[in-house]
Amino acid sequence: MSVCTPELRERIFEQGGHPTSMNNRHAAHVQRMVDAVLNCPGDTDPALRRTIEAWSAKLGGRSGAEVVEIPAELTGYVTKVALHAYKTLDEDIEALRNAGYSEDAIFEMTLSVAIGAGQARLERGLAALKGAPDAAQEA
Numbered sequence: 001m002s003v004c005t006p007e008l009r010e011r012i013f014e015q016g017g018h019p020t021s022m023n024n025r026h027a028a029h030v031q032r033m034v035d036a037v038l039n040c041p042g043d044t045d046p047a048l049r050r051t052i053e054a055w056s057a058k059l060g061g062r063s064g065a066e067v068v069e070i071p072a073e074l075t076g077y078v079t080k081v082a083l084h085a086y087k088t089l090d091e092d093i094e095a096l097r098n099a100g101y102s103e104d105a106i107f108e109m110t111l112s113v114a115i116g117a118g119q120a121r122l123e124r125g126l127a128a129l130k131g132a133p134d135a136a137q138e139a
Contacts (some may be wrong), residue, residue: 034115043105049112056082056116061124073099074109081110082117 038053039046054068059082070078076091096106 034119037111037115039109043106044108045103047107052078052109052112053116056113058116059083059122060117060120062116062120063124063127078109079114081113085114 015053029054030113038049042049048070051068051070052074054066055070058067059079075095077088079087080092093106096109101109
């Protein structure tokens, strides 16, 4: 049974299938993974993980994404991972530890960022393949 929110489900299936699979071959597996990361109990509140995913997706260019706010101490880390993951340093992780986040919490938040950024980029790429205008140029 899926614990996906109606809004997330609508966004995922708006193109007639899961945005991470052009032929839906792996859609159920991907959906279970997304549900697990964003909705299952963990060291971080699922609401925070969903907010981080939405923030990251907005940074990744998801069109129509609403503006959400994340805790100030996470803004720099989430932005860096979403836009320039290769620039993430041990110091970034240490700053989160010093802010009181556990290793598991940092891992959960990092996965949430990756899901948001990755799916937003994929959605934009698939839209481009279908001939949609570039949302980044429309802004």
